[in-house]
Amino acid sequence: MSADLPRPWRAPMLVLAMLSLAGGVLAGLLRMGWQAPSPGAASVMAHGPLMIGAFFGAVISLERAVALGTLWAYLAPLLAGLGGLAMLTGAGAAPAAALLGAGSLVMVLASLRIWQRQRALHTVTLLLGAAAWLAGNGAWLAGAAVADVVPLWMSFLVLTIAGERLELSRFLPPSPLARAAFTVIVIALLIGALTPVSTLPVAPLVFAASLLALAAWLLRQDIARRTVRERGLTRFIAICLLSGYGWLALGAVILLMSGGVSPGTAAYDAGLHAVLLGFVFAMVFGHAPIIFPAVLGLRLPYWPLFYAPLLVLHLSVAMRVAGTMLGEAALRAAGGMLNALALAAFVLVMVATAIRGHRTAAR
Numbered sequence: 001m002s003a004d005l006p007r008p009w010r011a012p013m014l015v016l017a018m019l020s021l022a023g024g025v026l027a028g029l030l031r032m033g034w035q036a037p038s039p040g041a042a043s044v045m046a047h048g049p050l051m052i053g054a055f056f057g058a059v060i061s062l063e064r065a066v067a068l069g070t071l072w073a074y075l076a077p078l079l080a081g082l083g084g085l086a087m088l089t090g091a092g093a094a095p096a097a098a099l100l101g102a103g104s105l106v107m108v109l110a111s112l113r114i115w116q117r118q119r120a121l122h123t124v125t126l127l128l129g130a131a132a133w134l135a136g137n138g139a140w141l142a143g144a145a146v147a148d149v150v151p152l153w154m155s156f157l158v159l160t161i162a163g164e165r166l167e168l169s170r171f172l173p174p175s176p177l178a179r180a181a182f183t184v185i186v187i188a189l190l191i192g193a194l195t196p197v198s199t200l201p202v203a204p205l206v207f208a209a210s211l212l213a214l215a216a217w218l219l220r221q222d223i224a225r226r227t228v229r230e231r232g233l234t235r236f237i238a239i240c241l242l243s244g245y246g247w248l249a250l251g252a253v254i255l256l257m258s259g260g261v262s263p264g265t266a267a268y269d270a271g272l273h274a275v276l277l278g279f280v281f282a283m284v285f286g287h288a289p290i291i292f293p294a295v296l297g298l299r300l301p302y303w304p305l306f307y308a309p310l311l312v313l314h315l316s317v318a319m320r321v322a323g324t325m326l327g328e329a330a331l332r333a334a335g336g337m338l339n340a341l342a343l344a345a346f347v348l349v350m351v352a353t354a355i356r357g358h359r360t361a362a363r
Helices: 007-031 044-068 071-088 093-117 121-141 146-171 176-193 203-221 232-257 266-296 304-326 329-362
Strands: none
Touching: 007 044, 007 071, 007 266, 007 329, 044 071, 044 093, 044 121, 044 146, 044 266, 071 093, 093 121, 121 146, 121 176, 146 176, 146 203, 146 266, 176 203, 203 232, 232 266, 232 304, 266 304, 266 329, 304 329
16 A cells, blocks of 8 residues: 655645635625625636535545545545636636546545445445546536536535445444435435436436435434534534534425426525535534544644534525525525635634644643
8 A cells, every 4th residue: 555645745735625615605605796706717607616526525535535545545636626726717617627527536446445445335325425426527527517417416425424424323333224224315316316317307306305315314323313412522513413414404305395406496596505505514514623633633622612603604504595485685695695704714713723722732
């Protein structure tokens, strides 16, 4: 096995990811009518690719490369980050899609290697999530509209989170029946995610129903139901997880109301952002105090201030979803701005915590 990449060399990849996050947030604010700074040379339509492909793709593949511990696996976050940079510098959709596609291919290979080391349901789930990202990027590179590949990109994020939570369920192992149900849900989710190439008219509904079933499964099976009774960081993580599952369930219900993942409706926009903001970012907030120390060697001791960005996040998503469903553009826009402030507050709290942890360790 080749040597791992030293921690200082991982930081530039995270910087590229954060640039994509900033660009994606600015593009989103511009789409809602805010007079925000331009996200480089990227168009407002790059909001989704920047957030999902360039930011989450880089961060998740970086975590996967650290877990694998081989140099070649770090090509995935590097290529994903460069894909975001290509969008921000105006290189165009095709080069960005090619870079993201190459990065996702490397991530699939890294995930396959992890599965070969540990053949388990959770590693298969992580592999399928990476494959969904690759399929979405491939379809986008082939000319598919961003809206058409959103289900595949969402599957990448949802299956990654589900696989990681399933891995931790070894402390409270699901029954054989629960594992079988999980397998069925994952298969149905992937079938529904193939909406762009599927001849099944019910595929969007299958996708939304699978999200709802997965939310119910996670709420029932996740160890967070018990750890929420603990204190400190353990309780904070559990609250992030359980609240995120609530948003996943609500987003799935709203998507079912819109006929599945069908762009162009208020319910579609509300359901999409309930999942991608409420669910996914609640997971990010909860896992960051664990992931950042593992990836960068930072010390992030628990701080009650962790709850502040989480509360702002939930309030902002509630405002955005309500404003969208009620046709209140001002409320929706205010929720969008509060989304951005929640993410900014989260980054600031993490930086302040790292400084605080460094000072404590130096004493």
